[in-house]
Amino acid sequence: MDERSNRRRFSDEQKRAIVQKMEEPGVDVAQVCRRHDVATSMVFRWRVEFGLTARKAPQLAMVVLADGAANEPPALAALRKLVQRPDGMAAIELADWRRVFAPAGATPAAVKP
Incomplete structure (x- = not known):
C-alpha cells in the first residue's frame, strides 16, 4: 500500500477559499490552517500559486x-x-x-x- 494514499487533496476552489479567508483583516493564519487541517507552509505556497505574493504596505x-x-x-x-x-x-x-x-x-x- 502506498504511504501517500492518506494525503488530503484540495481542489483549486478549496485552496482559493482558504487563501481568501487568510487574507481577511485580523484573521490568524494559524487558526485558519488548523480549522482546515492544512500546514501553514502549504497555504503560503498556495498564495504564491495564485499570485498573491505581494503583501500590502503597512498603514501608519x-x-x-x-x-x-x-x-x-x-x-x-x-x-x-x-x-x-x-x-x-x-x-x-x-x-x-x-x-x-x-x-x-x-x-x-x-x-x-
Missing part, C-alpha cells in the same frame, strides 16, 4: 503626544518619573532621546554615547 497611524515635553514619547515620560537623578549628578538629554547621568556641570558634548 497618527500619534498625538499628551502630557509631556514636545515630541517626547509617552514611554520616556513615564520612565523619567521612575529614574531619579543621583546626588551630585546632572541629567544630560542626548539627541537620540537617551538620558544619562554625568557629574554636575557636564555638557551633552562631553558625554559620548
Whole structure:
C-alpha cells in the first residue's frame, strides 16, 4: 500500500477559499490552517500559486503626544518619573532621546554615547 494514499487533496476552489479567508483583516493564519487541517507552509505556497505574493504596505497611524515635553514619547515620560537623578549628578538629554547621568556641570558634548 502506498504511504501517500492518506494525503488530503484540495481542489483549486478549496485552496482559493482558504487563501481568501487568510487574507481577511485580523484573521490568524494559524487558526485558519488548523480549522482546515492544512500546514501553514502549504497555504503560503498556495498564495504564491495564485499570485498573491505581494503583501500590502503597512498603514501608519497618527500619534498625538499628551502630557509631556514636545515630541517626547509617552514611554520616556513615564520612565523619567521612575529614574531619579543621583546626588551630585546632572541629567544630560542626548539627541537620540537617551538620558544619562554625568557629574554636575557636564555638557551633552562631553558625554559620548
